[in-house]
Amino acid sequence: MARPGELERRILDLLWARGELSVREVRGLLGDDLAYTTVMTVLDRLHAKEAVLRRKDGLAWRYRPRQSKEQALADKIVRLVPRDLHDASPLLEAFLDRAEQLDDDALDKLEALIRSRRKERKRC
Amino acid sequence: MARPGELERRILDLLWARGELSVREVRGLLGDDLAYTTVMTVLDRLHAKEAVLRRKDGLAWRYRPRQSKEQALADKIVRLVPRDLHDASPLLEAFLDRAEQLDDDALDKLEALIRSRRKERKRC
DNA sequence: AAAGTCTACGACAGCCCGTAGTAGCGCGCA
DNA sequence: TGCGCGCTACTACGGGCTGTCGTAGACTTT
Known part of the structure; x- marks a missing residue:
């Protein structure tokens, strides 16, 4: 494992680049040979943390970022500043x-x- | 426990406020009734992470920040921004x-x- | 009905952090 | 000279977060 949070970040980056993606699409774009459920779990956790939103599309969920990359980054920074x-x-x-x-x-x-x-x- | 890293942050803040402190002094200033070794462990880890420097004073170590609070913050931000x-x-x-x-x-x-x-x- | 696709839930390992105990070393004092 | 005190080094454990995946069940499509 690289630094913790790495996979979550990469997935978020994909969502920022593409707008809205399903688990399967994210898995394909990642290119690593991760298990389908691995990607699903990460997306689910991002959703639980309210980092992403999701919407039902047939059976499946489609995920999208809750906020722009810049906003997310700015939030992190603001939280960092005492x-x-x-x-x-x-x-x-x-x-x-x-x-x-x-x-x-x-x-x-x-x-x-x-x-x-x-x-x-x-x-x- | 509050957010992870909380104790480390509080201790760093003390060092930034006071300049240089021993384990015992930090423990006193924290005010919680933490075990002496708890404070020692945290300072030791901060030192291992090179967040603080230390210098022998008799038997004991005295710890001080490696960089200013502002510099540390700037570094964190730089690491955050791609x-x-x-x-x-x-x-x-x-x-x-x-x-x-x-x-x-x-x-x-x-x-x-x-x-x-x-x-x-x-x-x- | 069978096969494929998705989800929900559980699980496990590794790392970080809070928290602490134990063992041992050196110094000053009785 | 030996004892106690203060300090360090090392070990440990539990909880949270993250990466990683398996299983079971539900729904769709053929």
Whole structure:
């Protein structure tokens, strides 16, 4: 086994890439020769954790992500950040570090977001 | 038990607050009535994971964080964010959306980072 | 009715973490 | 000089999470 959670992550990635998949489809896309029930179990657990939604399609369930990859990631990060964090810059730098591709457009958008954030804050 | 890792986190927080502590000191500051060896085991595991450094002081070890709280957080985030993240704006948007903790100060810093990003970009 | 497809449920192993006991080592004190 | 105290190293156990799968039953299709 690689790091724990690896299989769950790979399956989630497939769902993010494809939108909605059945157990059989996920199993095929994974390519490893996992047992059908292995994939089913993982999807079932993801559903129990409310990481994915599912909908009946005939006999079978079809699974889809509950939230976008970005939202999921942002949630994880928010859960990681302690409320008493005093200096946020290392955190923000870590973000921007990862984002080589931030073009001017994206930077504009972010600034706009910050401004609207400020306004909102003032109102409350 | 609360969430797994809880005790480790509390102990790390103590080290970040106090700088350097012995097992006995940590145990006292925790306040729970944990066995001495419980605290020792956790510190030992943190050391094995290289989350803390230690130095002999007479018979005993004294433990201190390997990195600042902010750096540790940034590292965790970097590990969480995939390297193939092409467009960071959705993520940052999602983050700004979720992060009620971000105070004005943090927003200022983010703006400053964006500005310096812009400048850097122009230069290249 | 038989064969195939799905699901629900149970199971087991391995890792991580909280929690703790035991054994042994070194130092200072009676 | 030997004893007790403090500290460490090692071992252990239980519970939760994850990867992995088997079995049993239900429904569909042929």
